[in-house]
Amino acid sequence: MTNINALDPGASPLDYYGFELRRHREAAGLTQRQLGDIVNYTGSMVGQIETARKLPTPQFSQRVDAALGTGGLLFRLVDLVMRSQLPAWFREVAELEARATEICTFHTHLVHGLLQTTAYARAVLGALDQEDLDDRTAVRLARQRIFEKEEPPVFWAVISEAALCQEIGGSEVMRGQLAQLLAFEDNPRINIQILPFTAGVHSGLQGSFDLFRFASDPTIVYTEGYGTGHPTANPDTVKDCSLRYDHLRAAALSLKDSAELIRRVMEERYGEQRDSDEDSVA
Numbered sequence: 198m199t200n201i202n203a204l205d206p207g208a209s210p211l212d213y214y215g216f217e218l219r220r221h222r223e224a225a226g227l228t229q230r231q232l233g234d235i236v237n238y239t240g241s242m243v244g245q246i247e248t249a250r251k252l253p254t255p256q257f258s259q260r261v262d263a264a265l266g267t268g269g270l271l272f273r274l275v276d277l278v279m280r281s282q283l284p285a286w287f288r289e290v291a292e293l294e295a296r297a298t299e300i301c302t303f304h305t306h307l308v309h310g311l312l313q314t315t316a317y318a319r320a321v322l323g324a325l326d327q328e329d330l331d332d333r334t335a336v337r338l339a340r341q342r343i344f345e346k347e348e349p350p351v352f353w354a355v356i357s358e359a360a361l362c363q364e365i366g367g368s369e370v371m372r373g374q375l376a377q378l379l380a381f382e383d384n385p386r387i388n389i390q391i392l393p394f395t396a397g398v399h400s401g402l403q404g405s406f407d408l409f410r411f412a413s414d415p416t417i418v419y420t421e422g423y424g425t426g427h428p429t430a431n432p433d434t435v436k437d438c439s440l441r442y443d444h445l446r447a448a449a450l451s452l453k454d455s456a457e458l459i460r461r462v463m464e465e466r467y468g469e470q471r472d473s474d475e476d477s478v479a
Contacts, residue, residue: 204248210281211249214274219247221265236260252332253278255342279339282332286426290407293417293428294343294350299410301353301442303392303401306360308374310337311344311352312381312389317374320366344387352387355401355445358394361462368467375463382456390449391458400444408435408442 206216222232222243229247230240238257245251258271280291294300294311302309308317319334343349356378364371381387392399407419415430418438429435450458 209249210274210277211252214253214271214278215247215249217267217274218243218253218261218271221261221267221270222247225265232261232264235264252282252335254335255339276339276342279336282336289428290419290426291340293409293419294340296411296414297350297409298348298412299351299353299408301355301408301410302405303355303407303442303445304360304405305357305401306363307365308356308360308378309354311341312354312378312387313337314370314374314377316370317365317377320370349386353446354387354389355392355442355449356389357392357401358458358462361391361459362466364467372463372467375459375467378459379456382452388452389455389459390446390452391455392445392449393458396448399448400441406438406441408438 204212204216204219206213222229225232227235228240229243233240233243236257237260242251242257246253246257253271253275255272255275258275261267262269262271276295280288280295283291300311302311307321310318313321315334315338318337319330322333322337323330344352361375365374378389381389392401404420409417409419411417415432416435416439417428417430418434419426419428421427449455
């Protein structure tokens with residue numbers, strides 16, 4: 198357990214966050230309990246975050262920034278803190294997501310992490326390991342804040358129909374996840390196409406991959422193995438995967454037809470019902 202008196206702000210972004218929280222709280226003349234009362238959290242929670250034993254949330258950070266008049270300091274640190282909690286081999290990918298102007302993904306059996314709901318992410322992350330599941334889920338979902346930027350990336354996702362049928366976490370979780378995909382239907386920056394089973398042989402049979410494009414830097418291709426990530430800017434690899442992705446998008450359903458397939462799977466596979474006006478209801 199970290200000793201608050203020995204907290205080293207240079208040890209990690211989480212330690213730095215805790216150090217700054219404590220410094221500003223003490224400068225305001227507040228105890229942990231008093232600050233907790235102001236921001237509607239327990240004093241114990243404040244103490245755990247100060248001592249780097251608990252991850253701060255964006256909501257907590259916004260409330261504390263307002264209470265202590267820190268000018269948004271803690272809120273700005275949240276992304277850095279969350280990224281530092283990712284597995285070491287995945288941190289570079291999170292950096293690529295944060296810097297990219299366009300992200301193109303192809304996934305065969307799971308919904309991409311940038312599109313996952315809380316319940317779906319918990320089910321995936323908790324398949325074999327329940328330890329610190331709340332924090333690990335929060336860390337994964339924090340990556341989605343790239344869509345809240347003033348200039349968010351353009352996101353293209355080609356998802357195999359198999360990912361819609363692979364029941365992760367039960368019917369209710371899947372209904373929520375598919376509803377989440379449909380929620381992006383009118384967002385021109387988040388585009389979801391389904392590669393149907395009827396596509397047959399396709400250019401993505403070698404597996405899932407991501408393409409990251411930037412304003413001035415070379416395009417990066419990212420593939421993943423068990424517990425390892427493989428980003429590369431090799432021109433031949435980028436050219437090959439870009440061509441493969443173009444063919445995947447051509448083989449996939451249109452945006453409109455993809456949304457209709459998602460609705461149909463919700464209804465037929467996970468018990469989603471429609472009223473007489475054809476509007477989906479849970």
